[in-house]
Amino acid sequence: ILSSGNKCPSCWVSKRLCCSNRGVSVCVCVCVWLCVWNQVPSGCSRTTISGGTTGRRPLRTRRMAPNLQLTYLDRVLMEIIETERMYVRDLRMIVEDYLAHIIDQCELLIGPEQVCALFGNIEDIYEFNSELLQALDLCDNDAVAVARCFIMKGEFFEIYTQYCTNYPKYCMRKKSLATFFRERQASLKCSLPLGSYLLKPVQRILKYHLLLQEIAKHFDPEEQGYEVVEEAIYTMTSVAWYINDMKRKHEHAIRLQEVQSLLLNWKGPDLTTYGELVLEGTFKVHRAKNERTLFLFDRVLLITKRRGEHFVYKAHIFCSTLMLIESAKDSLSFSVTHYKHPKQPHTVQAKTVEERKLWAHHIKRIILENHRAIIPQKVKRLTADLSPADAPRYRHSPERTKKVLSCPSDVQQEDCQERPRSGTHATLVRQHLTNRPKMELSHGLLSNWSNRPIGLTVQLV
Numbered sequence: 332i333l334s335s336g337n338k339c340p341s342c343w344v345s346k347r348l349c350c351s352n353r354g355v356s357v358c359v360c361v362c363v364w365l366c367v368w369n370q371v372p373s374g375c376s377r378t379t380i381s382g383g384t385t386g387r388r389p390l391r392t393r394r395m396a397p398n399l400q401l402t403y404l405d406r407v408l409m410e411i412i413e414t415e416r417m418y419v420r421d422l423r424m425i426v427e428d429y430l431a432h433i434i435d436q437c438e439l440l441i442g443p444e445q446v447c448a449l450f451g452n453i454e455d456i457y458e459f460n461s462e463l464l465q466a467l468d469l470c471d472n473d474a475v476a477v478a479r480c481f482i483m484k485g486e487f488f489e490i491y492t493q494y495c496t497n498y499p500k501y502c503m504r505k506k507s508l509a510t511f512f513r514e515r516q517a518s519l520k521c522s523l524p525l526g527s528y529l530l531k532p533v534q535r536i537l538k539y540h541l542l543l544q545e546i547a548k549h550f551d552p553e554e555q556g557y558e559v560v561e562e563a564i565y566t567m568t569s570v571a572w573y574i575n576d577m578k579r580k581h582e583h584a585i586r587l588q589e590v591q592s593l594l595l596n597w598k599g600p601d602l603t604t605y606g607e608l609v610l611e612g613t614f615k616v617h618r619a620k621n622e623r624t625l626f627l628f629d630r631v632l633l634i635t636k637r638r639g640e641h642f643v644y645k646a647h648i649f650c651s652t653l654m655l656i657e658s659a660k661d662s663l664s665f666s667v668t669h670y671k672h673p674k675q676p677h678t679v680q681a682k683t684v685e686e687r688k689l690w691a692h693h694i695k696r697i698i699l700e701n702h703r704a705i706i707p708q709k710v711k712r713l714t715a716d717l718s719p720a721d722a723p724r725y726r727h728s729p730e731r732t733k734k735v736l737s738c739p740s741d742v743q744q745e746d747c748q749e750r751p752r753s754g755t756h757a758t759l760v761r762q763h764l765t766n767r768p769k770m771e772l773s774h775g776l777l778s779n780w781s782n783r784p785i786g787l788t789v790q791l792v
Contacts, residue, residue, distance in 0.1 A: 404549040408472045411542050412464075418535050419464050422457040425450070425528050428519055429512070441508060449529075451494040456532055459487055474546050475556035478563035481543065485566040491536045495574050496581045498533050536574060540567035583608045590626060590642065594635070597644040605631040609693055612686065613637065614679035617664075623679060627693060630701060632667060634677055646677065650701040655694045663687055667694065 401409075430450050433441060441449070463484060470476035512525045543564045550560055587608045591601065602608075606629025613624045624642055626633040630650050635642035648669055656666040656676060662684050666676035681687035 402549070404474060404546065405472060407542070407545045407549065408470075408474060408477060411477060411546075412467045412470075412472075415460070415464050415467055418531060419457070419460050421528055421531050422453065422460060424519075424521070425453055425525070426457050429515065429525055429528075430454070432515065445508075448497065451497055452490060453494065453529075453532070455490050456494060459484075459490060474550055475559050478543065478546065478556075478560040481539065481563040482559070482566050485570065488536065488567075488570045489573075491532060491570070492574050492577050495533050495536065496578050498529070498578075537571050540564055540571055543567055580607060586611075593641045595638070595641050595643045599647070602628065602633075605629060609697065610690060612681070612690065614681060617678045617680070623677070625679065625690075627690070627697065629697065632694075650697045653694065653698050653701075655691065655698065657691060665691055 430446070430453065433446060463480070466480045466484070467477060470480060516524055543560065547557075547560050547564060550557055584607075587602055590608070590611075591603075594602070608626060608628055610627040611625065613622050616623045621636050623645065624635045624637050626635065628650075632648045632650065632653060633644070634646040634648075636645055637643075648667060652669050652671065654668050654670040654673060656668070656673075658664050658666075661680075663682075664678060664680045665687055666678040668676040681690065
């Protein structure tokens with residue numbers, strides 16, 4: 332007889348729950364329940380044991396005979412399938428017990444627009460994942476078949492983009508709706524509020540590639556089908572990256588509109604013409620009482636001063652002419668200026684070293700992206716003072732990763748190797764070191780691919 336805390340001899344999977352009924356103990360492991368004698372106690376129902384709501388037809392649960400020879404890979408596959416079963420059950424609860432209940436109400440407390448904003452395309456997700464679960468059930472715990480299932484359905488995971496982009500659900504903050512949903516939760520006898528269930532699709536879509544990675548860790552690379560597992564990981568990682576990127580862009584677009592409405596004394600064009608808002612931050616300024624708030628866009632750096640809720644325009648520098656100066660003596664400070672006016676820098680001080688490094692990294696990246704010449708990727712990495720392994724990815728996508736690790740097709744192969752400095756280039760550097768205070772120019776920053784410097788990232792030592 333199993334007792335609470337003992338490991339199940341059949342599956343050894345994470346979550347365990349033991350319940351006794353008429354002297355018989357049952358082990359419940361992630362929605363897969365196993366009886367010691369492979370029988371259901373006469374007083375226990377599957378719905379009650381698995382934590383479901385009484386009165387509802389339970390999802391099909393496979394009866395599995397105890398097997399002491401299950402490998403770790405088998406247990407990983409079981410967890411993928413059974414957690415998917417629990418996830419589909421939760422989606423069904425959202426659709427049938429909440430969404431359908433609201434639609435059936437004669438007097439709606441929430442308008443159609445609010446219903447759409449709150450639930451999004453949850454019905455499409457429920458339908459899709461129900462089909463995915465059926466396909467996984469047919470895989471018969473075969474790792475390659477499970478991986479191929481994710482590959483075949485990879486493009487359909489795009490339906491999560493709309494849902495995740497519009498999360499969180501701000502309309503849940505209304506008191507009248509919150510009261511309504513609490514009463515509905517009590518009537519359903521659910522342990523979790525609706526908000527927790529609405530979060531599950533966001534959590535689930537970002538977990539698939541991690542579960543597939545667990546398969547790869549315990550799958551022999553020499554065994555047939557390993558490349559299918561790798562492709563499945565690549566597919567679901569691409570999905571996670573894309574959704575993260577779209578959600579970030581959506582949030583930044585909303586913030587950009589807010590900044591535009593709060594900006595004073597700005598006489599330039601609409602800020603949306605300068606691309607995506609990459610970073611924003613408030614810094615102390617040398618020789619100035621007030622702080623400065625910087626907004627870094629894809630094509631311009633905007634310098635403002637905070638006045639209440641508004642931002643007063645002070646200056647701007649186009650990224651195609653931007654120059655970054657870093658000081659080795661002060662780990663928190665950096666300067667930005669027009670490369671033709673290096674004696675008029677805007678020197679700011681970050682709050683932490685990590686914040687300064689973040690800004691320096693993205694400023695360098697944007698300087699290179701706005702440069703007219705085609706620059707080999709290796710030179711870009713060197714200029715950013717980052718190794719390929721350490722370089723943080725701003726736009727998360729496998730395509731971008733491929734571009735970072737390969738050279739452009741129209742660049743000659745020899746350009747992919749680090750070019751030796753030409754005589755003219757070396758002379759310019761020597762003159763710079765002779766005529767100026769001691770300075771260190773990072774990785775050949777006076778470029779011989781163009782007639783002007785590449786933003787001149789300078790480190791003062």
